[in-house]
Amino acid sequence: MIIVIAIVLLVVGTVLFHxxxxxxxxxxxxxxTAIDSTISITILITGIxxxxxxxxxxxxxxxFRYRKDRKADYEPENKKLEIWLTGITAVGIAALLAPGLFAWSSFISKPDDAQTVEVLGKQWHWLYRFPGDDGVLGxxxxxFVSPDxxxxxxxxxxxxxxxxxxFSNILHLPVDQPMEMKMRAMDVLHNFGVPQFRAKMDMVPGMVTSMWLTPTRIGNFxxxxxxxxxxxxxxxxGRVVVQEQDDFQQWLDHQPTFAETLDEHHWGNPENGEALYQTCAGCHGTAGEGNPAMNAPKVSGLGQQYLIRQLEYYRDGVRGAHEDDSLGQQMAGMMATLPDEQAIRDVSAYIMTLPDQPAENTIVGDLRRGEQYYASCADCHGTSAEGNYYTRAPRLAGQLDSYLVRQIENFKSGVRGAHESDQYGMQMRLFAQRVQTEQQVNDLVAYINSLEPDSD
Incomplete structure (x- = not known):
């Protein structure tokens, strides 16, 4: 009886929980909605x-519990029962498969008016590509893959x-417009999925897979x-921003074309940037070497796209807007000296011309333990902390160790990386939780600054 009661309670509890x-x-x-209906039908049939x-x-x-006064009959076959069980099972399987087949047929048959966007997945971020005026992806x-x-x-x-x-893991899409999404993977298997869209698809290296959907609700997903x-x-x-067609087109018009990225002037004029940098030099140093007394990090040796992204973050309030980030607020205020996108590109281009020298180490820690903590960091920032263009991870080696400590603490506390537009910062928040104590942070930073920065 105990087993019987346990099974009945299991059934009742499962139904109530559902x-x-x-x-x-x-x-x-x-x-x-067809995918929701298919899932509901599956749950209903399997639940029954x-x-x-x-x-x-x-x-x-x-x-048929055991009793001393009765004996079980031996019946090796029961054709009538087998026919019933086979028939009922076949009907059940057909009921499970049929809705999925209809949904899949629609899922792989894009509408004639579908627009195209390519999704490129790589450990561990997303990039996107739209066709230009010709409507054809190159x-x-x-x-041909390179940093440029x-x-x-x-x-x-x-x-x-x-x-x-x-060049971002934030994708914008127009509402009520069918979109065909062509997908490529640069390294290993990935799968692009948005739970609210009910659509996802594997991305296989060496192949182009695809799916289509029509966003029906404005919002961030x-x-x-x-x-x-x-x-x-x-x-x-990453994030998908669904917006009205006019807003989407305005965003799309601000993205560069491939031809523009090949133009050296697209990335800024270092001669113009030199004059703009004079204001920055008061904190970051004339050679971009940083200044611990001013709590200003070293900017020389950082990749240009990382510099541009951080300056844009300060301009747009993604960084420097948190009430506990007083130093970030100062930097956000200084963005008034860089009035437009061209100024940001010019000053970053000039910073790229500055000689890079590693900063002096001031943090003492256990290098052996620090190496263990850094194992997960190396997947993005490189085994020598040299940075990785493809994962959008900056160089860490040679940076002011006091700055590294402060940023790790900022990520842990949510001062940095909490803004919805800072997807890379969100990733860092997840990884920063691995070092919980002050000593663990010091061990990690001491190990990073024991590494030789890449001289290339």
Whole structure:
């Protein structure tokens, strides 16, 4: 009787949990109601089978429990029962498969008016590409991949010159517009998915996969990688911003074309940037060497795209807006000296010309323990903390160690990386939790500054 009661309670508890649980689907934000219906049908059929099988098992245990006054009959075959079980099972499987087949048929049949966007996945971030005025995406090849051409576009293909490149893990889409999403992976298996869209697709190296959807609700939605892709898989996140067509077009017009990225002037004029940098030199030093007394980090040796991104963050309030970030607030105020995008590119281009020298070490820690903590950092920042253009991770080696300590603490406390537009900062917040104590932070930073910065 104990087993019978336990099985019945299991069934009752499972049914109650299903209806009373606070966990449910995220609100639908696309056209894929068919996928919700398919999931609901699957849950209904499997739920009924679960209830019937378990209740029958409880009945059988109770009805045919052991008694001294009776003996079990031996019946090796029962053709009538087998026919019934086979028929019922076949009907159940067909009921499970049929809705999914109809949904899949629609999922792979894009509408004629669908616009195209390419999604490029790489450990552990996303990049996006839109066709230009010709409506055609240019040809790509892995041999063309470089820091200046992360998409691997063929420079000789005319169709790729006007392709619009999005160097960010934030994708904008127009509402109520069907979108075909072509997907590529640069390294390992990834899977692009947005829970509110109910649409996801594997991204396989060497292949182009695709799916389509129509965003139906304006808002911000999180992108997650739904395929285990390495140590940083949990942090491979992005964001989709669904907006009105006019707002989307305005955003798209601000993204560079492939031809523009090939133009050396696109990345700024260092001669103009030298004059702009004179204000920065008061804190960061004439050679960009940083100044611990001013709490100003070293800026020489950092990649230009990282510099541009951080300056834009300060300009847009992504950094320096937190009430506890007094130093960031100072930097945000200084952005008035860089009035536009061209000024940001010019000053960053000048900083790239400054000689790089490692800062003096002031933090003492256990290098052996620090090396263990740094193991997860190396996947993005490099084994020598040299930085990695493809993961958008800056160089850490040679940086002021007091600045590194402060930023780790800022990430841990949410002073930095909490803004919804700082997706890379969000990733750092997740990784920063690995070092909990002050000594652990010191061990990590001491190890980083024991590494030789890349001289290339």
């Amino acid at each position: 209806f009373l649980s606070p966990w449910t689907f995220t609100p639908l934000a696309s056209n894929w 089978v679960f209830i019937l099988v378990n209740l029958f098992m409880a009945y059988a245990i109770y009805k 040809a790509t090849d892995p041999r 051409n992360p998409f691997g576009l063929d420079p000789q293909d005319p169709a790729g010159q006007d392709d619009i490149l999005v 999180e992108v997650v990688c739904m395929q285990l892709c390495g140590m940083g898989h949990h942090a491979m996140r």
